[in-house]
Amino acid sequence: MDRINSVHFIFDERQRPPEEMRVADNNLTPTRKVGASALAGAITVVLVWVLNTVVLPENNKITGEVASALTLILTFVVGYFVPEAVDPAVAWSKMEPMLLDQRFQWRKVVTLAGAASISSRAATDILRHRPHVRIGQDAQGEPLAQLTQRPQQGQLQAPQGQLPPAQPQPPVAHLPPGA
Numbered sequence: 001m002d003r004i005n006s007v008h009f010i011f012d013e014r015q016r017p018p019e020e021m022r023v024a025d026n027n028l029t030p031t032r033k034v035g036a037s038a039l040a041g042a043i044t045v046v047l048v049w050v051l052n053t054v055v056l057p058e059n060n061k062i063t064g065e066v067a068s069a070l071t072l073i074l075t076f077v078v079g080y081f082v083p084e085a086v087d088p089a090v091a092w093s094k095m096e097p098m099l100l101d102q103r104f105q106w107r108k109v110v111t112l113a114g115a116a117s118i119s120s121r122a123a124t125d126i127l128r129h130r131p132h133v134r135i136g137q138d139a140q141g142e143p144l145a146q147l148t149q150r151p152q153q154g155q156l157q158a159p160q161g162q163l164p165p166a167q168p169q170p171p172v173a174h175l176p177p178g179a
Helices: 002-010 032-055 064-081 088-100 109-116 120-128
Strands: 133-137 143-147
Touching: 032 064, 088 109, 088 120, 088 143, 109 120, 109 143, 120 133, 120 143
Parallel strands: none
Antiparallel strands: 133 143
């Protein structure tokens, strides 16, 4: 009885974490990468079953260990090569507040990419399509981003899932170390 009450207590609505710590319901949808990996695993299992029941002779079946290894390897390979689907509007909504932070004139693109959970290349592509963003690099050659204007938060957002037309970029700025 105590165990049931303790489990109930964990899921009691009054004990929910603050709003900023909750996982949004729509985040439970599997990504393209996860879906493709799961499909590759399922296809591998069915393929091994067909080989064992129809194609291979009785004394030459694929063992469970080998089938498991094949499933794992193919699932990994598919997951590795299928790129994540990036929603530019969502990524921008996570990078914009960092660029608007008054403490920093320039932000490293890798930092912005980490905040948006995307690759640096994807972050650079999204930033290049923003009319008020300048791309530069520091003395070590790391890409940086800067707002050329500091509007109120939310003014730079494009319609959901769309990018504004690309703007020509000024020459790359080289900053002194530590800037």
